[in-house]
Amino acid sequence: MATGDIDISLYNTVTEGKATILFPKQNEVFYNPVQEFNRDMSIAAIRTWSEIFLQEKRDRIEKKIQKVKDEEERKKMEASLNEHINAKNFTILEALAASGLRSVRYAKEIPNLRQVVTNDIEAEAVESIKRNAKYNGISEDLLLPNRGDAMQVMYSTVGTSKRYDVVDLDPYGSAAPFIDGAVQAVSEGGLLCVTCTDLAILTGSMHPETCFGKYGGMPLKGTFPHEMALRLVLQQLQTSAGRYKRYIVPLVSCSIDFYLRVFVRVFTSASEVKKAASKMAIMYECSGCHAFATQPLGKIAMKENGHERHTPATGPVVNEHCVNCGNTHHIGGPAWGSALHEKSFVAKMLNHVKENEKNYGTHQRMKGMLTVIGEELDAPLYWTMSRLCGTLHCTSIPQVDLFSAILNAGYKVSASHCGPLTIKTDAPSHIVWDILRAWVKKNPVTMANIAQNSPARVILSKEPSIEVDFTRHPEAFPESRSIQLVRYQVNPTPNWGPKARAGTKRKAADK
Ligand SMILES: C[S@@+](CC[C@H](N)C(=O)[O-])C[C@H]1O[C@@H](n2cnc3c(N)ncnc32)[C@H](O)[C@@H]1O
Ligand SMILES: [Zn+2]
Structure with a gap:
């Protein structure tokens, strides 16, 4: 059977969202079904960002119009404003596009899109992009296939008016080689979407020195x-x-299965760039009890004349040895020490998903993750239940008891979307250990089983410095736990994991 001049008997089809993609039976081109969640999240993030972006454009023009004194002239401008704003209005570069599935979905599912440039370095990929655009009835005006090196494509925009409003990087492995081009190729207030699948490197589970080489910071595993x-x-x-x-504003930063995906806006402002040092931090993690602390690199003070004064931060924030257990610290970073998400954006995006569930095959998980992210405390890093109780060799403390005790002590607490049974809190580490000490008083551990030099012995040799109150606190059960939500993925599917590079040896089962 043939559609136009495409002989579809040569292809398998995959439908995702509003796109149906042809994959050669002799599969040459990369497709990873597990990344449907990534593509769904990207569409929701771009749609949410585009509403803000277009509203900002409208506000800027309206402000200009208000200043026009001549009424007739002003009315003329108002009329053309509506024309201008309602027209197809922004552009996307998918720099590493493979089959074109993502771009076809962008073209079909994102309103007000003027054009998506769909780029790949491989000839087969570009053939596939062209074929899929055609099969989905999308013109080159809306989806422009391009064969090129992503860096050259992005660098070619520098100093021109041809920057892209959205730049999407979805590479094999690390996005690091493409970042320098991407931060320049995105327009003012534009959106940069970045996937990294090299989590073994980024989480430091192997070769932390490789992580430093690629990303300029040490991981902490x-x-x-x-x-x-x-x-x-x-x-x-x-x-x-x-x-x-230029400076970034993270809108939503997601740790997902075997990869991460961040959505950040990029703006230009020399004075905002000055604040970057205060947003960066060295992270300390105790090698014994895993207490952590963040050391900002810069400090901002307000001068009497209202201007900011930037100085190196003071520190260190930890002693040579951990105050809780006496061990030394591992040092990570420098890393981003400021907010991971813009909460108003997350709320808007979650609303959008709730109102458009039909559009997203993975909407259950999207709602779950965005709800947990919305509840996430803006405090760097987290403890885990297993580490806390494992360190003391004690029975597991129920999450609700731990959260209640933290809240009753006057601190904030939430889980992290990065994993179940995680604890984000602004309580200092000695308060967290006080709570665990009180828990152990109620649920004693067998000291004979604990090694002489273990952190547990040092921690448990001290009395709690506060009165710990485990009374059930009303905020210890967040909304995400009280409604049925897919908060964390529990059962990986058979296709779970990053895919190998596309090639002739890939089997049809991969599709
Ligand atoms: C992980 S796949 C992209 C998947 C796609 N974004 C999706 O959602 O289905 C990575 C693609 O990047 C392409 N690629 C690798 N290096 C490149 C470069 N320097 N310039 C352009 N494309 C490149 C590869 O050919 C491959 O097709
Ligand atoms: Zn310690």
């Missing part, structure tokens, strides 16, 4: 490797952007 990975990538985005007087 102990307790919070996935948040640390997000912070290392954001650090690299800011450091790269800063060279060009």
